[in-house]
Amino acid sequence: MTDPIRLSKRLIELVGCSRREAELFIEGGWVTVDGQVIEEPQFKVDNQKVELSPEVKADAPEPVTILLNKPAGMADDVALNLIAPGTLSADHSFSKRPLKGHFLRLEPISTMQANASGLMIFSQDWKILRKLTDDRSKIEQEYVVEVSGDMVAHGLNRLNHGMTYKGKELAKVKASWQNETRLRFALKNPQPGVVAQLCEAVGLKVVSVRRIRVGGVSIGKVPEGQWRYMTDKEKF
Secondary structure, eight states: OOOOEEHHHHHHHHHOOOHHHHHHHHHTTOEEETTEEOOOTTOEESSSOEEEOTTOOOOOOOOOEEEEEEOTTOOHHHHHTTOSGGGBOGGGTTSOOOOGGGGSSOEEESOOOTTOEEEEEEEOOHHHHHHHHHTTTTOEEEEEEEEESOOOTTHHHHHHHOEEETTEEEOOOEEEEEETTEEEEEEESOOTTHHHHHHHHTTOEEEEEEEEEETTEEOTTOOTTOEEEOOTTOOO
């Protein structure tokens, strides 16, 4: 019997790599212990079988941006708890291998309308965080809004050309009917509650609000309560 040692030290003994390379291999999800991926260099091993994937790359894991289809009425800190390997959308599980490091230091960005469901953005990438903070007044958001009631005459035209409601000037938006009970709104940097105000101003009551897009990034067909990785080809 031997005393347990750190996984990184065992890997150095096995493949002759440097300590930093061993840590990168392990944190990158390239090392298994008895067939199970272990991502902690400090994990203690003794006589278990340690193997290094032949596809190994000695690269630090890149920061990720995660797109969650948030259920309505859920607080941001609770929504963060939905992000785990088991809730990755099956149709989007091919782009990256989920690593434990992907679920650390995720920052929620781009505030949603009150009680809205749909696209919520979490990121580790400072460039994404800065983009969505500094350029929020320029980035268009799109919502699908379920409504009830009857729209006033020329209501759609009023929404598209700007209007005043209860003495407050509302921003111009792009509004169109998706079907008989759903409106689509595209607007930049929407202030809290503005979607409800827009609807009330034309005689409608909001039943539900769902964000489907921020800039050039949409939630797509991700099921509610699940998430996907933002791809390198997508831009806000």
